[in-house]
Amino acid sequence: xxxxxxxxxxxxxxxxxxxxxxxxxxxxxxxxxxxxxxxxxxxxxxxxxxxxxxxxxxxxxxxxxxxxxxxxxxxxxxxxxxxxxxxxxxxxxxxxxxxxxxxxxxxxxxxxxxxxxxxxxxxxxxxxxxxxxxxxxxxxxxxxxxxxxxxxxxxxxxxxxxxxxxxxxxxxxxxxxxxxxxxxxxxxxxxxxxxxxxxxxxxxxxxxxxxxxxxxxxxxxxxxxxxxxxxxxxxxxxxxxxxxxxxxxxxxxxxxxxxxxxxxxxxxxxxxxxxxxxxxxxxxxxxxxxxxxxxxxxxxxxxxxxxxxxxxxxxxxxxxxxxxxxxxxxxxxxxxxxxxxxxxxxxxxxxxxxxxxxxxxxxxxxxxxxxxxxxxxxxxxxxxxxxxxxxxxxxxxxxxxxxxxxxxxxxxxxxxxxxxxxxxxxxxxxxxxxxxxxxxxxxxxxxxxxxxxxxxxxxxxxxxxxxxxxxxxxxxxxxxxxxxxxxxxxxxx
Amino acid sequence: xxxxxxxxxxxxxxxxxxxxxxxxxxxxxxxxxxxxxxxxxxxxxxxxxxxxxxxxxxxxxxxxxxxxxxxxxxxxxxxxxxxxxxxxxxxxxxxxxxxxxxxxxxxxxxxxxxxxxxxx
Numbered sequence: 001x002x003x004x005x006x007x008x009x010x011x012x013x014x015x016x017x018x019x020x021x022x023x024x025x026x027x028x029x030x031x032x033x034x035x036x037x038x039x040x041x042x043x044x045x046x047x048x049x050x051x052x053x054x055x056x057x058x059x060x061x062x063x064x065x066x067x068x069x070x071x072x073x074x075x076x077x078x079x080x081x082x083x084x085x086x087x088x089x090x091x092x093x094x095x096x097x098x099x100x101x102x103x104x105x106x107x108x109x110x111x112x113x114x115x116x117x118x119x120x121x122x123x124x125x126x127x128x129x130x131x132x133x134x135x136x137x138x139x140x141x142x143x144x145x146x147x148x149x150x151x152x153x154x155x156x157x158x159x160x161x162x163x164x165x166x167x168x169x170x171x172x173x174x175x176x177x178x179x180x181x182x183x184x185x186x187x188x189x190x191x192x193x194x195x196x197x198x199x200x201x202x203x204x205x206x207x208x209x210x211x212x213x214x215x216x217x218x219x220x221x222x223x224x225x226x227x228x229x230x231x232x233x234x235x236x237x238x239x240x241x242x243x244x245x246x247x248x249x250x251x252x253x254x255x256x257x258x259x260x261x262x263x264x265x266x267x268x269x270x271x272x273x274x275x276x277x278x279x280x281x282x283x284x285x286x287x288x289x290x291x292x293x294x295x296x297x298x299x300x301x302x303x304x305x306x307x308x309x310x311x312x313x314x315x316x317x318x319x320x321x322x323x324x325x326x327x328x329x330x331x332x333x334x335x336x337x338x339x340x341x342x343x344x345x346x347x348x349x350x351x352x353x354x355x356x357x358x359x360x361x362x363x364x365x366x367x368x369x370x371x372x373x374x375x376x377x378x379x380x381x382x383x384x385x386x387x388x389x390x391x392x393x394x395x396x397x398x399x400x401x402x403x404x405x406x407x408x409x410x411x412x413x414x415x416x417x418x419x420x421x422x423x424x425x426x427x428x429x430x431x432x433x434x435x436x437x438x439x440x441x442x443x444x445x446x447x448x449x450x451x452x453x454x455x456x457x458x459x460x461x462x463x464x465x466x467x468x469x470x471x472x473x474x475x476x477x478x479x480x481x482x483x484x485x486x487x488x489x490x491x492x493x
Numbered sequence: 494x495x496x497x498x499x500x501x502x503x504x505x506x507x508x509x510x511x512x513x514x515x516x517x518x519x520x521x522x523x524x525x526x527x528x529x530x531x532x533x534x535x536x537x538x539x540x541x542x543x544x545x546x547x548x549x550x551x552x553x554x555x556x557x558x559x560x561x562x563x564x565x566x567x568x569x570x571x572x573x574x575x576x577x578x579x580x581x582x583x584x585x586x587x588x589x590x591x592x593x594x595x596x597x598x599x600x601x602x603x604x605x606x607x608x609x610x611x612x613x
Contacts, residue, residue: 137573144580148587155591160598164607167523167591174530174584175517181537181577182510188570189544 005054006061008047009078009086009132013125015040020121030114037117038097044124045090052083060490063132070195076132080490081339084483085131085263088343091472092255092350093124095465099354100248102462106361107246108157116156116249123149123252130260134196136184136272139264143180143228147173150257153249154241165240172227172237179224186217187272196271203273214273218283221268229261231324232294235317239301242313247357250309254316255350259342262323266335269327270492279330288328292422294321299429307366308356311433312349315392318426319345325422326407333410336487337403343476343483344391344399351469352388355381358463362456368437375442376451380463382441384470389434391473394427399477406484502543509536523592523602527585534581538574545570 020040024033055061060079069075097120104113126149129142147170154166188194190210191202203214227234238258242250269278278284298318305311323345326338358381359374360366375382391398404423411419440447476483497504509532516529545567553568592602599607 137576141576141580144584148583151587151591155594158594163591163594163598167588167595167604170584170588170591171517171526171530174588175514175533178510178514178530178533178537181534182540185537185541185544188541194569194573 002054002058005050006063006078008051009076009128010063010065012044012047012090013128013132016044016121016125016128021118021125024118024121025114030110033114034101034117037121038094038101040121041090041094041097041124045087045094048083048087048090051078052087055080055083055490056486062134070134071193071198074133074135074138075195077134078132080486081263081492082131082490084343084487085259085339086128088346089124089127089131089256089260092346092469093120093252095469096120096248096251096350096354098465099251099462100246103358103361104246104248107248112156112158116153116246119149119152119156120252123153123257127256127260130264134267134271135194136187136196136199136268137194139267140177140180140184143261143264144177146257146260147177147228150253153252154245156249157244157246159244161240161244165237165244169237169241172234176224176227176234179220179227183217183220183224186213186220190214190217196267199272200274203277214277215281218269218273218278218281221265222283222286225261225265225268226290226324229258229265230317230320232290232297232317232321235294235298235320238317239310239313242316242353243307243310247309247353247360250313250357251350251353254313254353255346258316258320259323259346262320262327262338262342266327266338266492270335275493284328284330286328287324288330288419291321291324291326291328292419294318295325295422295426296321296429299426299433303429303433306368308359308368308371308437309353309366311368312352312356315430315433316345316349318430319349319392321426322403322407325419326403326410329407329410329414329416329419331410331414332488332491332493333406333413335493336484336491337406337410339487339491340399340406340480340484341403344403344473347469347473347476348388348391348400351384351466351473352392354466354469355385355388358458358466359385362458371437372440372444373447373449373451375438376448376453377456378458379454380457380460381466382438384463384466385441386438387470388473389438391477393430393434397474397477399473399480402477402480402484502546503540506536506540506543509533509539512536521603521605523588523595523604526604527588527592530588531581531585534577538577541570541574541577 020037024036027033063076065074126142126145130139133139151166151170155162187199190213191199193199193202230238242254295318298314298321302311302314305314323338323341326334359371391400394401394404408420408423513529513533513536517526520526547566550566551564553565596602
């Protein structure tokens with residue numbers, strides 16, 4: 001039995017790629033494409049759950065393709081961090097496909113609905129591949145695949161702005177992957193390997209002689225993957241892409257697509273280069289500066305926005321800042337919190353985008369000022385929005401607070417107490433732009449004037465996926481102790 | 494200077510990379526941007542393959558059943574770059590398709606003109 005479970009990560013990717021993305025286009029009936037893809041997503045989620053339990057009980061295992069071991073073949077390393085992230089990814093995608101089952105036809109043309117689901121499967125497969133792989137070139141190929149699929153779910157709406165945003169995204173993304181490939185070329189010329197562990201051995205054996213080459217390659221990787229995951233100065237593509245995409249796509253783009261390159265970057269730092277080199281090369285200080293400025297500037301940009309989805313997109317930039325900040329602290333707690341924040345933010349931001357999407361869908365408005373009094377018309381949806389926003393602001397028990405608290409502890413650990421100001425300031429700024437939406441939504445005589453209670457509310461069955469996402473978010477906030485311990489058992493440092 | 498002479502392929506690849514990078518970033522015409530992207534990708538392929546090339550050795554194809562690992566260049570970079578070329582072709586294809594769409598929607602492929610258009 002255990003041998004079969006060790007095949008599961010491979011089977012999920014194969015299932016998504018072959019059945020989800022390759023064979024379903026052959027089906028003629030649109031509704032069966034949708035149903036097949038949702039079924040595949042659910043199977044993937046179940047398999048990932050089984051793998052999660054298996055790894056929790058029996059520890060890390062390695063999947064070898066075709067039974068070829070590490071230097072010659074490609075391997076998947078399935079440890080606690082990988083399964084936790086994979087579980088989150090497949091859960092969010094399943095919930096988003098469930099949500100879009102009811103509402104995607106209102107945003108995109110009917111003949112494209114099939115494409116949307118196919119691209120979702122392709123995207124999930126490539127993201128899982130990035131998370132699992134221990135081979136740098138394999139990671140690059142999956143990275144490119146995820147970029148193309150992500151572009152696909154932006155342009156599936158086929159409006160003017162979508163094309164423009166997708167071109168911007170694709171252009172910068174190509175730039176990023178060019179830099180990553182250049183980094184791989186440099187690192188291959190030093191070590192002669194592509195497998196992460198063997199590169200590490202070769203680097204340790206010859207690090208002093210090739211220090212400049214290593215430095216160039218680590219900067220190339222950081223900038224390249226930083227562009228793909230919207231690190232602060234390279235975030236310019238993100239607001240356009242995430243705003244113009246259909247709301248379920250925005251949830252996926254903001255929750256998952258920008259997270260996978262971060263995992264790849266963490267692996268590159270700690271598995272390929274190793275802690276000693278990364279710590280001595282000062283690249284982490286760069287991450288800290290970019291992350292810290294992102295946390296503040298992202299929020300400052302978000303405060304100025306007039307459109308709801310654009311505000312949430314800029315908030316993503318700020319939240320990515322937290323993740324890079326955690327990596328940049330350079331101690332174990334910081335790295336754990338970066339990974340925990342990936343989980344927390346993935347769940348939070350997707351439910352935030354879905355609830356914002358249902359406001360827009362039900363009312364037809366896009367600007368924030370038009371959403372006054374929305375709490376009377378759509379109380380449940382605004383409740384979900386409020387919970388997610390509170391998590392991002394950092395109200396205790398919710399996951400946003402847990403990661404902020406621990407990031408604060410980690411920055412005290414690393415001896416840089418002045419970083420607390422950055423965390424505090426960023427939290428306050430988050431509150432500054434999320435609270436007005438909530439307060440104007442629920443309270444105020446003028447705001448609620450003329451609004452009919454629950455008049456625009458969605459049927460509760462269409463909201464179940466969003467509610468489940470929110471419950472999962474609250475759950476990982478409540479169970480943060482076990483989750484953090486689980487991540488700690490598989491951290492790369 | 495001697496270093497440049499000895500590794501002129503690498504130097505050429507880096508210069509090409511810079512050229513492609515700047516065209517991709519600074520040009521406003523979509524087609525030129527795509528050309529720049531292709532120059533950039535090709536320069537990386539050149540660099541990668543030059544890593545695997547050993548002067549005076551043959552292509553790694555076994556002829557007449559004669560197997561001697563020392564006689565051949567490293568085949569792995571070439572193999573990797575086949576994948577790289579496939580990726581670059583698919584990205585170029587998508588980008589060209591998007592350019593057609595862009596022209597249909599906006600009537601131009603100059604990005605600065607598009608940015609100046611007021612979007613509502």
